[in-house]
Amino acid sequence: MSTAVPTSPKAGKGAGAEVGIALLGYGTVGQAVYRLLTENTEDFTHRIGGPVAVRGVAVSDASKPREGVDPSLLTEDAHALIARDDVDVVVEVIGGIDYPRELVLAALNNGKSVVTANKALVAAHSAELAEAADAAGVDLYFEAAVAAAIPVVGPLRRSLAGDKVKSVMGIVNGTTNFILDAMDSTGASYDDMLAEATRLGYAEADPTADVEGHDAASKAAILASLAFHTRVSYDDVYCEGISSITAEDIEAARTAGYVIKLLAVCERFTDDAGVEKVSARVHPTLVPRDHPLASVSKSFNAVFVEAEAAGRLMFYGNGAGGNPTASAVLGDLVGAARNKVHGGRAPGESTYANLPIAEFGDVRTRYHVDLHVEDRVGVLSEIASKFALNQISLSAVRQEEFNEGARLVVVTHEASENDLAATVDAVKQLPAVKSVNSVIRLEGE
Amino acid sequence: MSTAVPTSPKAGKGAGAEVGIALLGYGTVGQAVYRLLTENTEDFTHRIGGPVAVRGVAVSDASKPREGVDPSLLTEDAHALIARDDVDVVVEVIGGIDYPRELVLAALNNGKSVVTANKALVAAHSAELAEAADAAGVDLYFEAAVAAAIPVVGPLRRSLAGDKVKSVMGIVNGTTNFILDAMDSTGASYDDMLAEATRLGYAEADPTADVEGHDAASKAAILASLAFHTRVSYDDVYCEGISSITAEDIEAARTAGYVIKLLAVCERFTDDAGVEKVSARVHPTLVPRDHPLASVSKSFNAVFVEAEAAGRLMFYGNGAGGNPTASAVLGDLVGAARNKVHGGRAPGESTYANLPIAEFGDVRTRYHVDLHVEDRVGVLSEIASKFALNQISLSAVRQEEFNEGARLVVVTHEASENDLAATVDAVKQLPAVKSVNSVIRLEGE
Incomplete structure (x- = not known):
């Protein structure tokens, strides 16, 4: 069981040193990251303590014209890009699991810090990734993996590091919140509002990962792991989607004073035998209309945290989209690059509590x-x-x-x-x- | 003008090393800090990477019996406690300005990292304190100085480090929010609701600092400094309190679809001559009833941030009280202690943007x-x-x-x-x- 303790604190390159970045992926998020990074170079230099330079951008087809990027930076050989001596930080915004896992592991094993927005990867392979980061004494950042621009990973890892989190409840999938909110405000059916979400670009052509709760389950695994200092992986999360929710369910909820939200619910509790356990689950949930989560409309996200000393906290904002996701990626990039310049490491995986995961029953x-x-x-x-x-x-x-x-x-x-x-x-x-x-x-x- | 760059990265004491803490002050917050720290020693050891030990607690009268603390730890000689070789981190929860300033400077000059909850001190003397921290290569943390348990300083310093903040608007004073919310929900007068707040312990015997907006102005100065990478001090903040708000004002606001809140408003804008400037102000403000800040009731706090890439974010929770404040202090303590063990420094003051402060007119x-x-x-x-x-x-x-x-x-x-x-x-x-x-x-x- 690894702990929060970094195994090998690294000396920095020294103030003013240049930090080399490898960008893996040039989709919506990759483009926003590249654009913001190159538009605001002076800000980044000041905030990091040295200039950043993008060494290359790995894409699947380097011959395809890409807007906004110097074509000489494009490469199809992500492994070679990662391995370059002048790359310090690797930013992974490809999506999927197997290929990015291979690249992220290669980067960590090569002594590069990694920033990823990939919730599916982190939720499925956190242990392996954390161990590789610890072994190499580098950072693994993934703020963008949960609720995009909304700071959640940082607050759980750092701000609440002196507290005991009791529960985390979140609206962490914008597509399903858009659909449920539209059903609630119009009285329309699930199918009609899914079609509307697709038309407006809130739902993908194959909406399964969103509407069946798989995306939210990845985020629940990440939140529970951070909150309870315990490894909780995607497979540990009970998951139920929203496709069976009817207009009648929404109406019945309204009559009783509730709204239906797809929630990720992570809890620490003591069972009948006095054993402290954790659970993580995703399912449609009735929430009282006066609860702060009830008023989270459209595709917005919100995460509600209850901690022993802090009491109740809520974090609210854009949970998806190119720019909001890039905002989180770039915040992490500043942290990782800063540590490359000045030395030190971000808090790593913390699993010391190692609480048993409750049977769903x-x-x-x-x-x-x-x-x-x-x-x-x-x-x-x-x-x-x-x-x-x-x-x-x-x-x-x-x-x-x-x-x-x-x-x-x-x-x-x-x-x-x-x-x-x-x-x-x-x-x-x-x-x-x-x-x-x-x-x-x-x-x- | 100092920058975010630490001047001298420090090597850590090494994993497993004990971290010595000096606690200055044993009021409501100090007691909560001490209790939580000693009740959860194992958690702190894991999260920091080594055990923490409280070396002493500085109080004004050490002969007075104090609940929950080993009397042998009490001392009236704060300077001697700070100067001990086995003290690594100093926690200042005394309040006031002059005496804590003297102690915090002594600690920083002595190479100790400092965690403070003191907004008045930070807002009045941030430059001096930041320079002392930089010169010594140690950390100065003050998450608890703004909105207690709600992570705001960390998110602005770290999570949004890759973004450009346009504005920060916050309900950052619980006393005034309690009074205005009570006036709104009951129709009662300011004087009656101030009396009610006093009776319930939400307002102090002398409520001036709260109701005239001075407390919120300190927080506005801190928020603006962090958000805009520019030094904004208490004296730069325009400040108007709530004591002239009448029941008629509240009623007129309601009729027009608004609620009145005491807001801290920090903005970056371009003036008519094309010059980018910042401003920070505190005053009673009409907020549309469907704005997220409008539903912040009782003594709760909330901070609304708008950034170029992230869009709109809101942070909500308990903005005062012993335990919530201690939660933030202890999160900072874990960060400062971790850096003492493993090396590295937290991001320091960042004032590189050095934007002019707009004339209020x-x-x-x-x-x-x-x-x-x-x-x-x-x-x-x-x-x-x-x-x-x-x-x-x-x-x-x-x-x-x-x-x-x-x-x-x-x-x-x-x-x-x-x-x-x-x-x-x-x-x-x-x-x-x-x-x-x-x-x-x-x-x-």
Whole structure:
């Protein structure tokens, strides 16, 4: 288990020394990074303590014309670029996992510090990358991997380094927030608002990674690892997307005073046996309308942190886009380059707490269960008894006429996923229950 | 003019080395710092890379019994404590200016890194302190000086180090936000809500520093300095408090769709002659009700940052109190102690941009002008002509019957302070104008 301790503090190159940059990738983010870096050279020189020079830009096809970049800098041989003696910091903004992993490892093993915006890579391979950075005594920065321009990694690593984080809840995917917010404000269906998001460029042609929560799950893994000083990887995150959320769910949420958000929820808790554990999960979540996360609209992101001494903090802003992502990448680049000039290292991976990751069935939250039932005497009592049998107490019950029967909405107090699942199974068996319309978790009260 | 470049990178003591702490002050914050530090020793050891030990706690009267601290650590001789060879980091949480200045300078000159929560000290003497830190090659941290637990200094210094900040607007004083929020939600008077704030412990016995904006002005100076890489001191900040805000002002704001907040506003702008300048000011401000700062209630703080690439960011949380302040102090302590163990320095003062500070009269904003006028034909035209004479265009006008006359509310487009002041003077001279009820600035649209 590695710790926050750098293994080999490095001497700097000395004030005024030039720092060589290799830029891997020239998509939207790469272009913004290159443009801002070359437009503001004097600012960067002052902030770093020496000039920066881009040694090369690795792309898949160097013959293709690229706007804004000196063509002589383009190369298809990323490995050769990384290996150059005059490259100190490698910026990876390619995306994907396998190829960038290979390049980032090559860079770290070569003694170059790395700045990456790649959440999928960091969430899948953090241990391997952190160990390579530690072995070489260099920095691995990834502020842009979570919520783009919003400083979250830095505050968790540094500002809260003297505190104990209890939970992190975030809206960390702009596409899904845009869709859910549009459904909430228009009453339209998921499919229509996904189409709108695609039309406006908020959703990709294949929106799976966003709408099924995979992108948010990568970010949840990164947030939980930082917050709890414990390695949490993508595979440890329970993940449920928003594609099954209906206009009726949104309407029911509104009636009950909630809004539905796709949240990444990371928690530290003590289980029944007194063992401290952590969990990370991503799922559609009911949030009270007066909670700060409820008013995060459109494609904005926000991360809500609760720490023992600090109390509740929220960080809000643009969670995607070329310029906002470049802002975070360039902040990291200044940090990495500064350390190359002046010596010292950024805080590395910190996994000393090494808390066990809870089984998802042991995670506790509250639930909003929406049922279609027969409209006759005794139904409520039959259903309520199933909740009681599993020791789940109810905080609210609402019944209304619906579709030749009744709609029954039950809001529970805190219960475990296992107990809730057993209850829903039992309720489904009841002859009086026509269907379970939805089960949505509830946070923030 | 000093730059961000540390003058002498220091080698670390080596992993595992003990870091000695001198704690100056044992009030609410000092007690929280001491308690959290001694309760979580193992966490701090892991996060720093070596154990921390509190060498002593300087207080004004060491014979007075103090809860929670080993009495043998108490001393009245702060200078002797600071000078000890086994002290590496000095934490200053005394408050005031002259005595802590003397101690912090002694510490820095002695090669100790300093963590302070003292906004008044940093805002009044940042240049002197930064030069002493640079000369000795040590760190000066002050995250807790602005908005306590909310990470603001770190994000401006590090996360946004690759971006250009355009403006920072913040609710950075909890006492005044509590009073204004209470006036807004109850309709009560300033005096009644100040009394309520005092009763609940949100306001001090002498509330002058809070309600007259002096505390917020210190924070504005610190924020502007960090944001614009320019030295802005307390004396450079225009400052107006909330004691003249009436229940009628709050009600008028509500009618027009605004809420009144005491804002610290720091801006970078280009003047008519094409010169880039900065300004920092604190005053009651109308904020549209749908602006993120409008919903910051009670004694919470929030800082809204606009940067060229990142766009709009907001940081929200507890801006005061023992534990939240201690959280920020301890985050800084981990950073300073880590550098003592592993070598390296935090980014120092960065003033390379050295932008001129605008004359307050040249600052441009919008205004909400509330007049009591005679109710007769031609009055509006007479008043409007005074605005037009000074090239101020109007965005909204509202007139209603009032007190044997009319109340006329004028909302302007952007205008300079000089032009607005000249207009108000001219308007006051009009026989038809009985009184100028209030002039309140407007931001956030």
